[in-house]
Amino acid sequence: MAVGTHGDSFMETDPPPHRGPAARRDQGGRGGGRDLDGLAQVANKIRDAVESVIEGKPKVVRLALTVLLAEGHVLIEDVPGVGKTMLAKALARSVDCSVRRVQFTPDLLPSDITGVSAYNQELREFEFKPGPVFANIVVGDEINRASPKTQSALLECMEERQVTVDGVTYGLERPFMVIATQNPIEMEGTYPLPEAQRDRFTARISMGYPDASAELEMLETHGQASPLDRLAPVAHAEDVRELIDVVRRQHVAAPVKQYAVDLVAATRTHPDLRLGASPRATLHLVRAARAYAALDDRDYVVPDDVQDLAVPVLAHRLLPTAEAQVERRHPEHVVADLVRRLPVPGPGK
Amino acid sequence: MTVMAGVATFTGAVGLYPLFAEGGWLWGALGSVIAVGGGGMLARRLRLPAVLNPLLGLAALLLYLNAVHAGAQSWLGIIPSPASLRYLGEVAADGWHAANRYAAPVPLVPGIALLAAGGVGLVAVLVDLLAVRLRRAAPAGLPLLAMYSVPAAVREDGAGWAAFGLGALGFLALLMADAREQVGGWGRLVGSAPWSGDVPMAGTEPEEPPAAGPRGGGLAARGWRIACAAVAVAVLVPALVPGLQPRGMFGLGGDGEGGGGAQTVTTPDPLVSLKRELTRLDDSIVLTYRSDDPDGPDYLRLYALDRFDGDRWTYSALKSSGKDRLRGRALPRPPGLGLVRTRQVTTRVRVRPEVRNMTFLPLPYAPERVSVEGDWRVHAPSRMVYSLRDSAGGRSYTVRSVRARPTAGDLATAGNYPAEIVSLYTAVPRNVPPEIRALAGDITADAATAHGQAVALQRWFTETGGFLYDLSAPAPQHGSDLADFLLRGRRGYCEQFAASFALMARLLGIPSRVAMGYTPGTQVRPGEWVVRSRDAHAWPELYFEGSGWVRFEPTPAGTAGQGTAVAPPYSRPATGSGAQQPDAGSIEPGAPGPEDEPTAAPGASADPRRDGGGDTGPAGVRDEGDDGFAMVPWLAAGVLLALLAAAPMVVRALTRRRRWAVLAPSGTGGTPGAVSPAPAVAAHAAWREMRADALDHGFEWRASDSPRAAARRLGELLELDEEGTRALGRIARAEELARYSRTRPAEPAERLRTDVRTVREAFAASVGRRTRWRARLLPPSTVAQTRESARGAADRAARIGERAGAAARRLGGLADRVNALPGRLRRRP
Structure with missing residues (x-):
């Protein structure tokens, strides 16, 4: 059984109790609790921290951060050994919040993720033992090695941020982010992710190989000790919650919304695609664009944001036709x- | 495909219509096209080799022609027999003769109809072989083009634009059918359906598959667009470009008043007909007439050619309207006829019935009253009498004419020319060789008056010049041929003589034109004359104020010349004509009647044109005549071209003005901090302006570029200094804020305007000189604007076409249902 809390030395917190909506409003309801400048400051700190581990991949890091601020989930896909798990862990460790890691294997069961109701002999009642999803950041390693049934266990928590076990619904804490890694499906021993689950990931990030100089530098830094060990949290979960609220207030002009809708609609009629992007994809696209713009220190979204995010946000949801595949x-x-x-x-004519 | 080839051939054949006087040939052509198509189809059905394809087509054509034209001589009415084939050959030979005899449009005698049907059939065989059998639709256009070029070569005015457009559309339809069949050979377009149905969406209605895939549809629409545009350009451009079609757009125009508007008269080329008449072997009788002129009748004139275009003499386009009808009325006094002695002459003419296509009446000049049946009209300035549909063949008519009888003295003391005569009848194109001008000057160096010059010219042509009358000389085609005739060869017939005489007269400043018609012919009985085809003649007419148009005769007469030509007495050299001088003197007081010469006494300076004293007078008059008349159309064309060329520039300047004008009031008057829409408007204006500038300078502008992306790309392309980079950034940022942000751009309009200018200079600096000039003179941004609107129009047209197609399909469906009705009724119990 590969489930368990991360055994590394970084701080692990117990799953905090679920906060009610009122409490949440108290936290971020001031509106101006943190402004764009503050956001940029905190975001830059996280970015620098992650980049100290993942060299030469500023775009990937920015995307991961974008998804974090957009309250989304990210799927990191690439061949083994390019730093998928490293990115996930670095991002998780930069933020001072609860982190759980799940190593997906073919024999993993849904209850291993969501938690189980166990009978307490002393209290003579069923007691819910929360699974690893009850954390702020859940790192799902090699998610496509689990059977589709187990993968589906993530569906509810990812979209609705809640878990239902034995008829009882348990809410999850904000921020909640699943950082999943997977190998390309051509690899041995992998199951393709179901469309429904892929659709729940805001973005899919491809790591790609580092360039020669970055790889050389990696030899230097990773030669002595893992840089992950030196990584200390630079932001608190509370900071992240406030940043998320700032992102929500970002202005998206009507033309940009229209542009996003047009773009998504275009995937639905494209002759090379069997399945276009869903309305949820539009939602994710605009939400991610907001965060992307905020990271750029802008309080409005421009089409460039949508364009930059289109491939990471949309591509993994689309099914190509057989001809296009061939x-x-x-x-x-x-x-x-x-x-x-x-x-x-x-501006029109 | 076979059908399309037939349609293309037939529509191409429609272009032959100017060659024929009647429309019946078209049915013959249609029949042969169908016969050939049937033969070709049979060959393909029997899977015969390609070589046999045209043979079978030819056989079908022969069968068809035989059945139609020699059915009586054939076995069973259709199978060719030796007799019927011989008959066919005779008919064809007749047709050949007729075709050589008549100028277009030819009457539809059986031989001509046979030749027309056979010719179209041959083209159909070729088209069928190329397009259908060999699958080479594009080269099949060559025989079609050859067919179209026949009327263009024979008739000066060519075929009409509508016929050309029809032929072109037929050919395009052939190409389209070929392409469609080729695509069809590959089966249905793969992967063009947007939803292939693999992933049905819950709750969605099953979508109707579109008739054509989006790609196919787009391509078809583009094809339509290109085809329509190509035909439109091919039809419109020659109509608009001056010099390609003599009468401008579609030959319409005219004064508009009078019954039913005006109509341009087209007739066979008079000069071509003249040569043909003169060289006819049979020398048949054209007309007979009786004249009561005691001095012997004057020439009978058909045409007056008033325009020299540098190559040939032609008459200006006749704009005919109902008010020009003769209707037995008296015509006004001929131009210029003043106080010289005149005589009324009555001539009764009977034109032989064999004469065909004589649409102008041979009349002695100057007719006053013509009594003739039919719709005959008069061209007032030249007194030509013509008909739009009747021929003079077989008609008898009476003409009362007034014959001026000027003496040499009358002409020598003639008054000044009216301005409109000078401007119309002394115009000479610039390309006339200077040698001719010099030669004319040399010949007439001793002459003091216009009349003297004319006499000297005539004497030179007939006596001293060493000219030889030679009917075998080729008809002059170009201005250089006339120069050859005058300067080197000096062999020719009346056409060369008359044309060069009139040309030299114009060069000397004497208003002149070339008349064509017949000499008086030969007297068979007292008062009765016969005119044969070899009496056809051309002669120059010169204008003298007071006498009007008078005839000269530069062509040698007698056996070594035009047999029946007569030189008028006033045109002979004055030697020994002393008796006439006093006569002239006695007339003199009356001669200077014209009121347009109030100052100079006619007696003081005999030559009306040299009365100004000094050289500038005549030179000025002549130059004005030369350039003024000949240059007017060129000038107009030049102005039109200049306007057309300047249009993009002007449109661009206007657009720029309009853009900045929008924000002028708020930009100058508004306070900078005020909440007004002006900043956004200014930003948009600046952005659009920069976009237009970028397009003008040939920079690519992608629709998918946001302002910052566009600015980034332009920044990479341009070598910008710091200020330029900042300006570009400011414009882009202002536009971005205006478009997408809640906060409005803070840049003042004036600053943006300066920035746009800075960036424009950067554009100009980083492109070549050619592009820079194009940006100024022919800005592509306006062209793009125009193209967009044109594309919209073409799309609308295509949509209408599609709708028509859909309606046709629905109609077809209806017909199918109607056809199926009896079956359904039967099935019912």
Whole structure:
């Protein structure tokens, strides 16, 4: 059984009790509790911390941070050994909050993730033992090695931020983020993620190989000790909650919304795609664009944000047709092509 | 495909219509096209080799022609027999003769109809072979083009634009059918359906599959667009470009008043007909007439060619309207006829019935009253009498004419020319070789008056110049041929003589034109004359104030020349004509009648054109005539071209003004902090302006670029200094804020305007000189604007076409249902 709390030395907190909505409003309801400058400050600190571990991947780090601020979940996909888990752990450790790690294996059961009701002999009643999803950041390693049944256990918590076990619903704490890693499905011993679950991930990030200089530097830094060990949290969970509220207040002009809708709609009629992006994808796209703009120290979203996020946010949700697959026209290419062709909303004639 | 090839051939054949006087040939052509198509289809059905394809088509054509034209001589009415084939050959030979005899449009005698149907059929065989059998639809256009070029070569005015458009559309339809069949060979377009149905969405209605995939539809629409645009350009451009079509857009125009508007008269080329008449072997009788002129009748004139275009003499386009009808009324006094002696002459003319297509009446100049049946009209300035539909063949008519009888003295003392005569009849194109001008000057160096010059010219042509009358000389086609005739060859017939005489007269400043018609012919009985085809003649007419248009005769007469030509007495050199001088003197007081010469006494300076004293007078008059008349259309064309060329520039400047004008009131008057829409408007204006500038300078502008992306890309392309980079950034940021942000851009409009200018200079600095000039003179941004609106129009047209197609399909469906009705009724109990 590979389930358990992370055994590393970084601080682990017990799953905090679920806070009611009123308490939440107290936390972030001031509106101006933190402004854009504060956000940029905190975000930069997290970014620097993560980049001290993951060298030469500023775009990937920024995307991960974007998803965190957009209250989304991120799927990191790539071949083994390029630092997927490292990124997930670095991001988790930069923020001072509860972190759980789940190593997905083929024999993992749904209850291993959500938790079980166990009979307490002393109290003579069933007691709920929360699973690893009861944390602020859940690192799901090699998520596609588990059977679809187990993967589906994440569906409810990812979208609704709650867990239902034996008819009782337990809420999850904010921020809640699943950072999943997976190997490409061509790899041995992997199950493809169900469409429903893929759709719940805000973005899919591909790590890619580091360039030569970054790899050389990696040899230096990783040679002595893991840089992860030196990583100390630079932000508190409370900070992240406030940042999320700032992001929610970001202005999205009507033309930009229209642009996002057009872009998503275009995937639904594209001849190379069997399945287009869902309305949830539109939602995620705009939400991520808000965070992306905030990270750029802007209080409004521009189409460039949508364009930059289109491939990470949309591509993993799309199903190519058989012909497109044979001709190696991947959904990434389709989305990039749509971005290139779709006119941005202008001031009109 | 076979059908399309037939349609293309037939529509192409429609272009032959100017060659024929009647429309019946079209049915013959249609029949042969169908016959050939049937033959070709049979060959393909029997899977015969490609070589046999045209043979079968030819056989079908022969069968068809035989059945139609020689059915009586054939076995069973259709199978060719030796007799019927011989008959066919005879008919074809007749047709050949007729075609050589008549100028277009030719009457539809059986031979001509046979030749027309056969010719179209041959083209159909070729098209069928190329397009259907060999699958080469594009080269199939060559025989079609060859067919179209026949009327264009024979008739000066060519075929009409509508016929051309029809032929072009037919060919395009052939190409389309070919392409469609080729695509069809690959089966249905793969992967073009947006939803292939693999992933049905819950709750969605099952979508109707679109008739054509989005790609196919887009391509088809584009094809339509290109085809329509190509045909439109091909039809419109020659109509708009001056010099390609003599009468401008569609030959319409005219004064508009009078019955039913005006109509341009087209007739076979008079000069071509002249040569043909002169060289006819049979020398048949054209007309006979009786004249009561005691001095012997004057020439009978058909045409007056008043325009020299640098190559040939032609007459200006006749704009005919109902008010020009003769209707037995008396015509006004001929131009210029003043106080010289005149005589009324009555001539009764009977034109032989064999004469065809004589749409102008041969009349002695100047007719006053013409009594003739039919719709005959008069061209008032030249007194030509013509008909739009009747021919003079077989008609008898009476003409009362007034014949001026000027003496040499009358002409020598003629008054000044009216301005409109000078401007119309002394115009000479610039390209006339200077040698001719010099030659004319040399010949007439001793002459003091216009009349003297004319006499000297005539003497030179007929006596001293060493000219030889030679009917075998080729008809002059170009201005250089006339120069050859005058300067080197000096062999020719009346056409060269008359044309060069009139041209030299114009060069000397004497108003002139070339008349064509017949000499008086030969007298068979007292008062009765016969005119044969070889009496056809051309001669120059010169204008003298007071006498009007008078005839000269530069063509040698007698056996070594135009047999029946006569030189009028006033045109002969004055030697020994002393008796006439006093006569002239006695007339003199009356001669200077014209009121347009109030100052100079006619007696003081004999030559009306040299009365100004000094050289500038005549030179000025002549130059004005030369340039003024010939240059007017060119000038107009130049102005039009200049306007057209300047249009994009002007549109661009206006657009720029309009953009900045929008924010002028608030930009200058508004307070900077005030909450007004002005900043956003200014930002948009600046952005659009910069976009237009970028397009003008040839920079790519992607619709998918946001302001910052566009600015980034432009910044990479341009070598910007610091100020330029800042300006570009400011414009982009202002636009971005205006578009997407809640806060409004803070840049004042004036600053943005300066920034736009800075960036424009950067654009100009980083492109070549050619692009820079194009940006100024032919800004592509306006062209793009125009293109967008044109594309919209074409799309609308295509949509209408599609709708028509859909309606046709519905109609077809209805027909199917109607056809199926009896079956359904039967099934019912």
